[in-house]
Amino acid sequence: MATLINRTLVLVCALWCGALLTAVPAAAHSGLRAAADEAGATLSRVSRSLRGASGAAAPPAPKYVYTWAGAKDPSLGGKDSLFVISLEDKEFGKVVGVVPTPYAGMEPHHCTLSLDRRTLGCGGLFAALAGTPGVLFFNVSGNPRAPTLIDPATVPQPRFGAFADEFIATPDGGFLVTLMGSPTGGSPGRIARYDAARKLVAEYPDPARFADATTLPGFNPHGMGVSWNHKVALSVDYLEPASTLNGQVVTKRSTLRLWNTSDWSAIAETIDGSGAEGHINGPMDAVAIGDTGTFLFGGGNGYIYYLDGRGAAPHAPKLVWDLLGGAMDRTSYGCILYSFRSGTRLLASAFVRNMVQLLDTTDPLKPKLLDTLQLPKGAGGHVVRLSADETTGAVATYFLDEGSVGQVHFEGDLTVRLFKLNAKATKIITKKPAKSVVDFKTRMGAQGAFRPHGVAFY
Ligand SMILES: *[C@@H]1O[C@H](CO)[C@@H](O)[C@H](O)[C@H]1NC(C)=O
Ligand SMILES: *[C@@H]1O[C@H](CO)[C@@H](O)[C@H](O)[C@H]1NC(C)=O
Numbered sequence: 001m002a003t004l005i006n007r008t009l010v011l012v013c014a015l016w017c018g019a020l021l022t023a024v025p026a027a028a029h030s031g032l033r034a035a036a037d038e039a040g041a042t043l044s045r046v047s048r049s050l051r052g053a054s055g056a057a058a059p060p061a062p063k064y065v066y067t068w069a070g071a072k073d074p075s076l077g078g079k080d081s082l083f084v085i086s087l088e089d090k091e092f093g094k095v096v097g098v099v100p101t102p103y104a105g106m107e108p109h110h111c112t113l114s115l116d117r118r119t120l121g122c123g124g125l126f127a128a129l130a131g132t133p134g135v136l137f138f139n140v141s142g143n144p145r146a147p148t149l150i151d152p153a154t155v156p157q158p159r160f161g162a163f164a165d166e167f168i169a170t171p172d173g174g175f176l177v178t179l180m181g182s183p184t185g186g187s188p189g190r191i192a193r194y195d196a197a198r199k200l201v202a203e204y205p206d207p208a209r210f211a212d213a214t215t216l217p218g219f220n221p222h223g224m225g226v227s228w229n230h231k232v233a234l235s236v237d238y239l240e241p242a243s244t245l246n247g248q249v250v251t252k253r254s255t256l257r258l259w260n261t262s263d264w265s266a267i268a269e270t271i272d273g274s275g276a277e278g279h280i281n282g283p284m285d286a287v288a289i290g291d292t293g294t295f296l297f298g299g300g301n302g303y304i305y306y307l308d309g310r311g312a313a314p315h316a317p318k319l320v321w322d323l324l325g326g327a328m329d330r331t332s333y334g335c336i337l338y339s340f341r342s343g344t345r346l347l348a349s350a351f352v353r354n355m356v357q358l359l360d361t362t363d364p365l366k367p368k369l370l371d372t373l374q375l376p377k378g379a380g381g382h383v384v385r386l387s388a389d390e391t392t393g394a395v396a397t398y399f400l401d402e403g404s405v406g407q408v409h410f411e412g413d414l415t416v417r418l419f420k421l422n423a424k425a426t427k428i429i430t431k432k433p434a435k436s437v438v439d440f441k442t443r444m445g446a447q448g449a450f451r452p453h454g455v456a457f458y
Contacts, residue, residue: 161190380412
């Protein structure tokens, strides 16, 4: 494994280290021309009960979509950068800011806004290969239109895990971060916890007790949902990162992990999903259904499963939905899920079908298809997120392209697509298609195409 990583480092460095030394170019602001007429659907902002905020202060209307993207060819001078897309009527769909990091090649992955709306957590999937920090934070508390990178030297990096995937906002203003692999891309990975001051609190499970692949076999967490009221969390193991590099056999996982949020030092229960209906194989994402102690997750096989995490072990997943509509070919690169706060709706992306489905999950054991955002053939469709008020959505179409060093080549069409929902969240609306597609192939001009993976609403 170490040799493999060293070889990869040499390759990656051959590709990227030169780019690291070039100066950060000024962010270009020529890009998208956005006409000044009104954007998208006009939505009733009255129907709040569905969106789970009755009694509480209404969540703020969305202003920006942050997009975390890396340069496809860093030799053209592009850096891993945070893009700010405006949702204001007069500039809907326009990139109004680009904040470059000093890095290239970290493979910008997921990003999430903290619950106190002060900090954006951003991960670099291949930071360990590129020799950059894997966990970065942007300060959005001063001017959300112009975030600033918080000095990476002040951000302690995880020691036991790497290959950062999902950021889950915690009630204290911090984050849990799933780290899919060990620092060399093997197993086990970890789950890191940061507090609101961006200090690394711990890595879970306790590395002193669960040090290696013998005491913690197959732990490669990707997606995670948390029910804070019920003190239960579900993380799902996707695959071993280094196994995706050339010459390796891709090692997918099928284990699900339940956690007791009162004590993260050990995994409460490990569930082997390989024998479940449809055979769970490479589950990528998991979400909590409201705050009910129940979860939905993708099985890596085109199916969506339900898991009730309440009560005593053992817990068993139940197949509840087929994203691929009964197809014999179960090829799926995994799906990303977004569960509405109320738990009665789910968005599920399917890269292989270039689409996002909107499901009614009022009965999570019997989801019903409400609508489909169908993208052009070859577009892909991956990270899908909604604004805090759940009126507006964004889907980034780039999955991952490992280039000459690896076996994963799912680039999609390098866009972020904006959409709205009707008041009852039964329909997906894209009234101004031209302004709803932000094209990262052309936005940065001479720096070439960028690869948008993470999206987060402000
Ligand atoms: C974030 O920006 C605000 C406004 O500029 C500033 O007051 C605050 O100190 C910054 N926080 C961090 C952690 O840099
Ligand atoms: C979770 O952990 C706490 C503290 O150790 C314990 O009191 C509680 O019983 C645990 N919950 C479950 C469901 O095991």
